[in-house]
Amino acid sequence: MLKRPHYLAIGGTALLLLALLNLPASVAERLKLVVSGSFLPLFGLRTATHSFLDRASFQLLPRSVLIDEIVRARQENADLSMAAMQGKEAMAENARLRAALSTPPRGPWNRRFARVIGRDATTWWRTLRIDLGSRDGLQANQVVLTASGLVGRVSQVGLTHADVALVGDAECGVSVTVRETRDLGIIKPGQASSGEGGLVEMSLLQNSPEVMAGQTVITSGLGGIFPAGIPVGSILDSRATEGGLFTTARIRLAVQLNRLEEVWVLQP
Amino acid sequence: MNLSRVTLAFVFLVTWLAVFAQTQFVGLRHWLGIPLAVVPALVSYTALTHGIAVTTALSVLAGLWIDSLSASRLGVSVGPLFLLGFLLHLRRHLILRDQRYAQFWIGFGAGVSVNLLVLMLLSAGQREPISGWFSLWQIPMLGILNGAACPGAFVLFDALERTFGYRPATQSGFRSDREIVRGRHDRIH
Numbered sequence: 001m002l003k004r005p006h007y008l009a010i011g012g013t014a015l016l017l018l019a020l021l022n023l024p025a026s027v028a029e030r031l032k033l034v035v036s037g038s039f040l041p042l043f044g045l046r047t048a049t050h051s052f053l054d055r056a057s058f059q060l061l062p063r064s065v066l067i068d069e070i071v072r073a074r075q076e077n078a079d080l081s082m083a084a085m086q087g088k089e090a091m092a093e094n095a096r097l098r099a100a101l102s103t104p105p106r107g108p109w110n111r112r113f114a115r116v117i118g119r120d121a122t123t124w125w126r127t128l129r130i131d132l133g134s135r136d137g138l139q140a141n142q143v144v145l146t147a148s149g150l151v152g153r154v155s156q157v158g159l160t161h162a163d164v165a166l167v168g169d170a171e172c173g174v175s176v177t178v179r180e181t182r183d184l185g186i187i188k189p190g191q192a193s194s195g196e197g198g199l200v201e202m203s204l205l206q207n208s209p210e211v212m213a214g215q216t217v218i219t220s221g222l223g224g225i226f227p228a229g230i231p232v233g234s235i236l237d238s239r240a241t242e243g244g245l246f247t248t249a250r251i252r253l254a255v256q257l258n259r260l261e262e263v264w265v266l267q268p
Numbered sequence: 269m270n271l272s273r274v275t276l277a278f279v280f281l282v283t284w285l286a287v288f289a290q291t292q293f294v295g296l297r298h299w300l301g302i303p304l305a306v307v308p309a310l311v312s313y314t315a316l317t318h319g320i321a322v323t324t325a326l327s328v329l330a331g332l333w334i335d336s337l338s339a340s341r342l343g344v345s346v347g348p349l350f351l352l353g354f355l356l357h358l359r360r361h362l363i364l365r366d367q368r369y370a371q372f373w374i375g376f377g378a379g380v381s382v383n384l385l386v387l388m389l390l391s392a393g394q395r396e397p398i399s400g401w402f403s404l405w406q407i408p409m410l411g412i413l414n415g416a417a418c419p420g421a422f423v424l425f426d427a428l429e430r431t432f433g434y435r436p437a438t439q440s441g442f443r444s445d446r447e448i449v450r451g452r453h454d455r456i457h
Contacts, residue, residue, distance in 0.1 A: 002358075005319070005320045005321060006320055006354070006358070009320050009321070009323075009324040009350075009354065010354070012324065013324060013327075013328060013346065013347075013350045016328065016343075016346070017343055017346055017347055020342050020343030020346070021341065021343050021344075023342070028341060028342045028343075031342055032335065032336045032342050033336075035332050035333065035335075035336035035342070036333075036336035036337055038284070038333070039284075039287075039288055039333075039336075039337065042285075042288045046292070118291035118292060118337065119291050119292075119294070119297065119303070120291070120303075120337070120338045120339055121287065121290040121291050121303060121305070121334050121335075121337040121338040122290075122303070122305070122334065122338045122339075122340060122345075122386070123301070123302055123303060123305075123383075123398075123403075123406050123410075124338075124340065124386070124387060124390055124397035124398055124399065125338060125339035125340065125397065125398060126398060127338070127339045129291065129337075155339070163339070165339070168398070169339070169398070170395040170396050170397070170398075171339065171395070258294060258297055258298045259294060259298065
């Protein structure tokens with residue numbers, strides 16, 4: 001039997017829900033930032049604990065391991081310096097050719113390091129939270145990546161943190177191209193996106209029998225958000241769809257999204 | 269149940285921490301494909317042990333906290349959590365809430381039903397949530413997680429209640445009607 005407090009509870013909650021679900025999207029997002037602000041102390045505590053544990057683990061590392069790391073880092077640095085030298089020459093050549101064709105030059109990547117401080121609280125979206133916000137100059141739609149490949153784009157920006165929509169999320173459509181065949185396609189959320197987080201589905205704009213397993217998928221540069229040439233993943237398998245008009249392929253992502261701890265944000 | 273204010277504050281504090289925990293623990297996501305989401309179990313505990321006002325406040329706050337840390341629209345999780353708390357509170361006299369197996373199945377049902385309802389609400393929206401065959405694994409796993417968490421919540425909060433709540437005055441064995449009065453003429457009542 002319902003009593004007065006029950007009716008009050010139902011009425012109050014229903015009114016609140018009506019108000020919340022009918023808020024304009026921008027107001028709702030701002031309200032979300034305000035509510036999530038209550039977790040700032042916990043995120044701060046998490047970051048502090050992680051840095052303390054990192055420092056403590058460095059202190060505990062044996063000297064021989066550190067020396068091995070330094071030797072490996074020096075070798076890697078020498079390799080990368082050589083590659084950068086080659087790259088600089090190629091970029092200069094590219095700039096000359098672009099100037100000859102009156103095409104605007106490609107700007108350099110200004111990247112900023114960020115730590116992952118949390119993931120989406122539900123299973124229904126692919127997002128994560130990083131420790132950079134508007135006070136660090138972050139803006140919506142900036143590209144997030146690692147040395148292995150594309151991670152996603154900044155979807156929401158708070159003062160001290162930002163949410164990143166990962167590849168495969170509904171908020172992060174990516175225009176891609178198959179490096180070997182130059183076929184264009186898009187990555188969309190779907191059934192392949194669920195589960196372990198390492199697979200996404202790509203729809204090619206036209207059927208292409210040349211597309212096969214093992215080929216590399218990179219960003220195409222179309223759409224204006226993601227610069228061209230960022231590795232996205234490799235093709236796992238493909239099949240013709242819509243009566244043979246299109247090709248759909250499953251992509252194994254280059255980045256292990258479930259295990260990300262650090263990322264880079266590209267800033268203009 | 270007459271709970272002290274400290275214990276009541278603990279219920280909200282633990283729920284706040286539980287929502288934060290949903291955004292952490294990468295290992296569980298990697299191996300089971302689910303976050304450490306035990307809020308339905310906490311709402312079930314609250315509905316079975318507290319009044320409707322506390323249950324409503326907790327489900328509304330928990331829903332808002334969860335949505336603020338996810339890409340869902342603000343308010344989507346509030347409805348299913350409130351519905352769960354309200355229905356359990358209404359029928360709490362018919363539930364064997366002191367039995368561990370009953371607590372497990374209440375938590376299991378809460379985990380499954382809340383997540384199914386949220387998924388249905390999200391699917392009705394403009395953005396398509398990530399769901400598919402893998403959801404048939406995720407939702408029962410969330411049920412089992414909440415099934416395990418619900419008896420845990422009873423154990424935890426009962427211990428807190430014993431620690432911080434008022435203890436009942438201990439009864440003395442003295443009965444005036446059985447008093448032996450010593451004196452010149454001993455008499456037993």
